[in-house]
Amino acid sequence: MINYIFLLLKMFLIFFKIGLFTFGGGYAMIPLITEEVIKNGWVESTDVLIDFIAISQSTPGAFAINIATFIGFNQAGILGAIFTTLGVILPSFFIILFIAMAFHKFKTNKYVNGFLNGISPVVPGIIMSVALTFILRSVFNVVDLDFQHFQFQLGAIIIFIVSFSVSKLKKRIHPIYIVLISGILGLLIYGLL
Amino acid sequence: MFTLFFTFFKIGLFTFGGGYSMIPLIHFYAVDKYHWLTEKEFVDIIAIAESTPGPIAINSATYVGYKVLKVKGSIVATIGVSIPSLVIIMIISAFLMQYKNNQYVEYAFMGIRVGVAVLIMNAAIRIYKKVEKNILTYILVVFGLIMGFFNIIPIVYVILIGGIIGIIYTVLLNKESKVNTHD
Numbered sequence: 001m002i003n004y005i006f007l008l009l010k011m012f013l014i015f016f017k018i019g020l021f022t023f024g025g026g027y028a029m030i031p032l033i034t035e036e037v038i039k040n041g042w043v044e045s046t047d048v049l050i051d052f053i054a055i056s057q058s059t060p061g062a063f064a065i066n067i068a069t070f071i072g073f074n075q076a077g078i079l080g081a082i083f084t085t086l087g088v089i090l091p092s093f094f095i096i097l098f099i100a101m102a103f104h105k106f107k108t109n110k111y112v113n114g115f116l117n118g119i120s121p122v123v124p125g126i127i128m129s130v131a132l133t134f135i136l137r138s139v140f141n142v143v144d145l146d147f148q149h150f151q152f153q154l155g156a157i158i159i160f161i162v163s164f165s166v167s168k169l170k171k172r173i174h175p176i177y178i179v180l181i182s183g184i185l186g187l188l189i190y191g192l193l
Numbered sequence: 194m195f196t197l198f199f200t201f202f203k204i205g206l207f208t209f210g211g212g213y214s215m216i217p218l219i220h221f222y223a224v225d226k227y228h229w230l231t232e233k234e235f236v237d238i239i240a241i242a243e244s245t246p247g248p249i250a251i252n253s254a255t256y257v258g259y260k261v262l263k264v265k266g267s268i269v270a271t272i273g274v275s276i277p278s279l280v281i282i283m284i285i286s287a288f289l290m291q292y293k294n295n296q297y298v299e300y301a302f303m304g305i306r307v308g309v310a311v312l313i314m315n316a317a318i319r320i321y322k323k324v325e326k327n328i329l330t331y332i333l334v335v336f337g338l339i340m341g342f343f344n345i346i347p348i349v350y351v352i353l354i355g356g357i358i359g360i361i362y363t364v365l366l367n368k369e370s371k372v373n374t375h376d
Contacts (some may be wrong), residue, residue, distance in 0.1 A: 061278030063251035092247025120360015125337020131314035186304015
């Protein structure tokens with residue numbers, strides 16, 4: 001019981017931190033979530049986390065809330081889902097409330113501006129690092145930078161090339177199409193061949 | 194108040210794929226239909242939502258709610274936009290646990306994991322394209338990439354270091370540059 005309460009509090013605090021340091025929407029959250037969730041062992045494996053990310057991208061609602069609910073529910077049931085979601089919501093909630101109430105001029109503040117200008121190039125760098133880690137893992141079987149089991153997985157390379165090409169068909173294709181196409185290809189390639 | 198709640202409930206229920214797909218719906222309800230906001234206020238809110246931490250969906254719900262009904266409105270709108278996700282994901286989660294050991298589900302997810310990597314890579318490229326390009330931003334992109342890839346320091350510190358460098362740069366050079374909105 002005590003352990004459960006501690007787990008809930010810890011989940012709340014970690015997701016509060018994730019919400020506080022996510023600048024620029026859902027994808028910017030993935031590196032932070034991956035780091036914390038793996039470190040704390042809140043999913044069975046990185047693969048399960050990637051599955052959660054896929055489902056959160058293809059179901060209704062904000063990605064941030066979806067993924068927070070997923071991890072909270074998976075680890076600690078309904079209360080877990082509520083605590084992680086509250087955690088990820090509250091930083092934005094208070095900051096926006098503060099801006100709406102008092103701090104209208106924050107966008108013209110020199111320090112705020114400088115801070116945001118410094119963050120904006122770091123964020124795509126971090127997101128790319130996660131993309132590379134996931135590509136190494138699912139296409140080349142390289143886990144945790146351990147190249148001993150490196151292999152060209154032909155099926156995965158085909159799925160990668162097809163998904164990438166489809167994603168470039170339109171300027172902004174919806175993630176659900178990529179999830180569907182790569183899922184169908186996975187079924188065909190691994191299930192039939 | 195009920196209108197506010199149900200409006201954001203609907204916005205949460207009918208948007209797939211995160212905050213950005215929510216913006217047109219918020220515009221439709223808040224500006225066109227209920228006149229809670231003027232066009233200019235709407236543009237301001239989106240700019241603020243993009244440059245403050247946290248999910249865009251929550252940021253904009255909190256701000257619109259406040260404009261309509263102050264703190265009470267913020268709470269109602271934020272809860273409204275969150276509840277569909279909570280319920281839907283819990284149902285999927287329970288469903289998924291049943292099919293976890295089904296081999297065909299596993300085959301599909303083996304493919305999907307590759308697709309997700311593509312999605313994340315595309316997001317990184319899309320956000321990178323919006324960044325103002327100069328020698329400092331190139332260094333910061335590479336800094337983020339290397340620190341993240343090799344797990345050298347926690348990501349929170351990487352972000353903070355970027356922000357601090359940005360402040361120092363701005364103060365030292367007293368450089369007037371506009372905030373880059375990112376994706």
